[in-house]
Amino acid sequence: MRLLLLLFTLAFGCHLQAETIRLTNGEWSPYLGEKLPHHGVASRIVEEAFALQGIEVKWEFYPWARALRSAENGKSDGAAVWLRSPEREQAFFISDPVVDSGYYLFHRKDQVFDWQQVSDLHGKRLGGAIDYDYGQAFQQAESSGQLQVKRLSSEEQGLRMVLAGRLDAFPMDKVVAFDLLHSKFTTAERRQLSFHPLPLRSDSLHLLLSRKVAGNEAMLQRFNQGLQQLRDSGKVTQYLLEIQQPLSLSY
Known part of the structure; x- marks a missing residue:
């Protein structure tokens, strides 16, 4: 009986443990920032899109060059958020647009x-x-x-x-x-x-997932699905309006 209880507890605990992904980030308010609410609006969109797929984001904040290099080398799973370029397409799987710039x-x-x-x-x-x-x-x-x-x-x-x-x-x-x-x-x-x-x-900014990390191609597909769900819910538009309206009025 004790053995069965132990096995049940272990199985249940594993079931509760969410998948995680490690992403680098930087400082570019109001889109990104370690001390901003939700770490910035772009970070919030990325995090909530992953959450809709049952994936928890673990953020790591670095200076921009180090953030990109860490993700490119596979020391972290990816980086948010960046412009698309031919060079980055060689090193990363690149998501659908997260925000426009x-x-x-x-x-x-x-x-x-x-x-x-x-x-x-x-x-x-x-x-x-x-x-x-x-x-x-x-x-x-x-x-x-x-x-x-x-x-x-x-x-x-x-x-x-x-x-x-x-x-x-x-x-x-x-x-x-x-x-x-x-x-x-x-x-x-x-x-x-x-x-x-x-x-x-005028460009769009994207989540980059390193090609050196196994499973990242499938992970990107799941992110894109979660991102579309978030867009369909109207929350992406809502979050972007929340940061723009008071700033434009103050200007």
């Missing part, structure tokens, strides 16, 4: 600023964050010397240089920019800035 050129309201194609930006004092990709046309123009871009260690620094008149424009994801302006800048400072309505680049 649109980069816009932020500038001072009292300065006339217009552009329709990247060549129009020639002669402008532009900034950019180190290692950020602002689209093929922009990157090629920078590499060839057609654009002079001052690469900076932080996006906050870039916006402050625009405010100070030291840069004509700085590209940022609009939602990230609004969040940063809301949390780090005064109302008076925010009122001095605007952005051009033409996006510099």
